[in-house]
Amino acid sequence: MTSAGRVADIVVASGRSWGVSYPLQAMNIVSPLQGFGHSHTHLGQLTRELAALLGDEASTADAATDEKIPALASELRHELLDHFANEEEGLFPLIRRHFPEQGRAVDQLQAAHDVICGTLVRFSFLAERGGKLSADARLAFARFETAYGKHSRDEAELLDEIARMLTPGQQTELEAALRGLG
Numbered sequence: 001m002t003s004a005g006r007v008a009d010i011v012v013a014s015g016r017s018w019g020v021s022y023p024l025q026a027m028n029i030v031s032p033l034q035g036f037g038h039s040h041t042h043l044g045q046l047t048r049e050l051a052a053l054l055g056d057e058a059s060t061a062d063a064a065t066d067e068k069i070p071a072l073a074s075e076l077r078h079e080l081l082d083h084f085a086n087e088e089e090g091l092f093p094l095i096r097r098h099f100p101e102q103g104r105a106v107d108q109l110q111a112a113h114d115v116i117c118g119t120l121v122r123f124s125f126l127a128e129r130g131g132k133l134s135a136d137a138r139l140a141f142a143r144f145e146t147a148y149g150k151h152s153r154d155e156a157e158l159l160d161e162i163a164r165m166l167t168p169g170q171q172t173e174l175e176a177a178l179r180g181l182g
Contacts, residue, residue, distance in 0.1 A: 031163060032091075032174050039083045040152050046076040047145060054133070054141055066130065073124040080120060084113045087155075090177040095162060098170055105158050112151040119144035 050072050053065055092106050119140050126137035166174075 031166075031171060032178055034163075039079075039086075040155070043076065043080055043083060043148075044152065046072060046079065047148060050076065050141065051145060054138060069133065070124070070127040070130075073120070073127045077120050077124050081117065084117070086178060086181055088113065090181055091174065094170065094174050094177060095158075099162060099165060102158065102162065105154070109151065109155055109158065112147060112154070116144060116147045116151060119147060 050069065053069055053072070088110060092110060095102050095106050123137055123140035123144055126134060126140060
């Protein structure tokens with residue numbers, strides 16, 4: 001593995017296991033797999049910011065926080081959908097093609113995308129209604145947070161395994177597939 005570290009180390013470096021897809025060159029990332037780890041780190045940062053805002057019901061009573069929560073939820077939703085699209089359209093097909101024995105793990109990660117997106121979209125919708133956040137909104141966020149944390153850990157483990165098996169040619173193929181996604 002490169003000096004930049006394992007994907008799992010990148011994902012969990014901040015203490016919690018969550019992860020704007022950053023351009024690989026800007027992050028000095030030597031592997032597109034590490035780019036997914038960095039993306040999860042950023043997504044985790046946004047998740048923690050939301051969790052902090054939601055952590056104390058009294059802190060969600062002021063107008064400034066009422067504006068931050070829906071904006072942050074929207075940013076997280078957009079970046080998460082972009083991250084998942086890169087996985088589903090670039091990374092997962094490559095894994096299925098070159099490492100068919102990992103197909104079940106990929107299927108589980110992809111199924112988790114639906115749960116994660118559903119809970120985040122629900123939370124974001126409820127947050128955008130304005131006013132005091134409902135118990136339903138808080139529950140949707142808690143479900144998102146739990147599902148996303150597990151998904152990030154599972155994905156990091158799979159990506160570390162794939163990184164050990166990926167040939168230079170397969171890495172080039174993945175880089176080209178990701179560039180083609182825009």
